[in-house]
Amino acid sequence: SFPGGRRDPADGDAVATALRETREELGVAVAPTRVWGQLRTLPDRHGMTVAPVMANLGPLEALTLNPNPDEVEEVFTLPLAHLLREENQGYTHFRTASGYGYTLPVFLNGPHKVWGLTAIITELTLELLVPGRY
Numbered sequence: 410s411f412p413g414g415r416r417d418p419a420d421g422d423a424v425a426t427a428l429r430e431t432r433e434e435l436g437v438a439v440a441p442t443r444v445w446g447q448l449r450t451l452p453d454r455h456g457m458t459v460a461p462v463m464a465n466l467g468p469l470e471a472l473t474l475n476p477n478p479d480e481v482e483e484v485f486t487l488p489l490a491h492l493l494r495e496e497n498q499g500y501t502h503f504r505t506a507s508g509y510g511y512t513l514p515v516f517l518n519g520p521h522k523v524w525g526l527t528a529i530i531t532e533l534t535l536e537l538l539v540p541g542r543y
Contacts, residue, residue: 436475
């Protein structure tokens, strides 16, 4: 999943929360000027509202990550080219006890399966970054 967490009283807004959580979880300080904007809010499976924030971190090779072991088990990235290949895109169909069904995106064929809210946010990001290709 992406860095994230609850808003602290000292956080001014969703962007401040995202920047603080990124610093706490990954050890990466992102300047507010690097923030591109906020995607639409989404509900998580617990009924909380998630406000995805997009920022430009620059080249990944230039980043020094210092993951917090209390919050982060593993860090991985997937290239944009990988996410755009159709063979790496899929959907998972869910059905609830009441019979209600829903479909969510999933990204495959990497070291990890990207699913759930992370895949939804990834899909929304791809739609914005490469609208003609995704």
